[in-house]
Amino acid sequence: MSSILVYISTNGGKVKRSSLEVLSHCREQAGKNGLELAAVVLDPRAEDYIDTLQSYGAKTIYTVSNPIFINHLNAPVSQALEQVIAQSKPRVFACASTEGTKDVLGALAARTGGAALPDVAAFDVTADGVSALRPVMAAKILSQNDARADLILVSVRSGSYDASPSPVVAGVVPVDFVPADISQVLRDVLSSAGDKIDLSEANVVVAAGRGIKDEEGKQLVEELADALGAAIGASRAVVENGLFPATTQIGQTGKVVSPELYFAVGISGAVQHTAGMSNSKVIVAINKDGDAPIFQMASYGLVGDLYKILPLLTAEIRALKSA
Ligand SMILES: Cc1cc2nc3c(=O)[nH]c(=O)nc-3n(C[C@H](O)[C@H](O)[C@H](O)COP(=O)(O)OP(=O)(O)OC[C@H]3O[C@@H](n4cnc5c(N)ncnc54)[C@H](O)[C@@H]3O)c2cc1C
Known part of the structure; x- marks a missing residue:
């Protein structure tokens, strides 16, 4: 069965709200189009998020546990997502539009040959692709974009959908991942916000x-x-x-x-x-x-x-x- 694969962003041991919004919308879209809903989480302890993800309806959860995911680095994240896409062969790959995924989406489209629809405010999976609304010109207007390809990659603005639980029992697929040729090293994360609210x-x-x-x-x-x-x-x-x-x-x-x-x-x-x-x-x-x-x-x-x-x-x- 073909699927929608949702990349889950985490922060401070929790799934980001924006990822749960995307997961909830994709659950609805998967139901309408006879697709399976899958999620992929990259984290030093990816298995810690299984309960949350199955409570939002992910039927298959790909867990990629590796210490390299303690902070976002474009290269290993792109490599791991490319690997899971190759393994799961989704029709649609979706994620929340975050600082991290802004960098990764284009790279993934280039690596997989997929069509990218970045930073959309709404999208529907159609019989032959994805139809999306994208805010353009400082969100003064919305443009409708239709993509047709074997794989379509979508990133979704936060707040576009509500996060609504719908529990299932998920199948968990641990993924062996070995990062290759990482020339970038993250030395420190400097944050002026300190421990204040994100x-x-x-x-x-x-x-x-x-x-x-x-x-x-x-x-x-x-x-x-x-x-x-x-x-x-x-x-x-x-x-x-x-x-x-x-x-x-x-x-x-x-x-x-x-x-x-x-x-x-x-x-x-x-x-x-x-x-x-x-x-x-x-x-x-x-x-x-x-x-x-x-x-x-x-x-x-x-x-x-x-x-x-x-x-x-x-x-x-x-x-x-x-x-
Ligand atoms: C390419 C580009 C990108 C930009 N990107 C951004 C961006 O990302 N974010 C952004 O914010 N702006 C951005 N701007 C700037 C933007 O155009 C505005 O200049 C800016 O948002 C105005 O900020 P403001 O509303 O605080 O100030 P102002 O427009 O000066 O408004 C101040 C308001 O405060 C009210 N006020 C004053 N004193 C009081 C008082 N005592 N009590 C109550 N109300 C009071 C006034 O009535 C007024 O409405 C960008 C501009 C450009 C050209």
């Missing part, structure tokens, strides 16, 4: 824009994020002026986020910013300009001075949480 996977994001003028404003953002258990994001304006680190930038040239709840604090809503957060489920905009474009996409809007609103909001959230 922005790309966060359920709640508080994002700061140019309305934040100084350290006092930055502290108000940090306090709101702390009260909510949220990750902190930023527009390019406050990254460029040095108030927030580059790792927090959201948008066309920053990260793509898809939280349940997104606070846009002093952000106007330029397309280059919204390209990175438009998949957020609930958007709360705080802006003193009632005509700011961000209000057109906001679920809730607070028009006023953020320096007055944030302390009240944070105090209210803290009071609710401690009640």
Whole structure:
């Protein structure tokens, strides 16, 4: 039986939410098209993820356990995925669109002769291929792309689908993998985010824009994020002026986020910013300009001075949480 093979990304001992979203959508697509749903996980302890993956409906799980996967390195990841693709011969290979898979998808397409559809917002498996919607031009428009090939590789933007469990008992296939000719050595991972919440996977994001003028404003953002258990994001304006680190930038040239709840604090809503957060489920905009474009996409809007609103909001959230 032909299959859809989903590459599972992990972080800190957990399957990334974005991978579970892709797995859930692929389960539905596999059901509609009479295909089997398979998953592949690369990790020093790949077998640790079997329970999670079968609870989301993966019927076959390829586990590639190797210490080299402690951090993402393009060469061994591409080699291992190529090996599992050769072994399992899927019709469709799908993965979440992450920093790592952005690098790997093109290499895999070249190695396997498959057709690549990177960074799609939606896709359907059809009788003879895959039909996908891709955001282009800073997500101003969606373009429809149809691919027809023996193997089609798709990466999916986070937040495009819901992660929904559907337990099965999976068959597990341990894969022997020996990395070959790895000339790249990862010495250290430098992260300015320290042990704070991973922005790309966060359920709640508080994002700061140019309305934040100084350290006092930055502290108000940090306090709101702390009260909510949220990750902190930023527009390019406050990254460029040095108030927030580059790792927090959201948008066309920053990260793509898809939280349940997104606070846009002093952000106007330029397309280059919204390209990175438009998949957020609930958007709360705080802006003193009632005509700011961000209000057109906001679920809730607070028009006023953020320096007055944030302390009240944070105090209210803290009071609710401690009640
Ligand atoms: C090629 C390219 C790529 C880009 N990539 C990105 C990207 O990845 N991410 C990104 O964010 N931008 C990106 N930009 C920049 C983008 O075009 C905007 O300039 C930027 O997003 C604006 O940031 P902002 O909303 O914080 O600032 P502004 O547009 O200046 O908006 C500030 C907002 O704060 C409000 N405000 C001010 N004071 C207060 C207050 N006291 N209380 C409440 N509200 C207040 C104002 O009313 C205003 O709406 C890119 C631009 C280009 C050309």
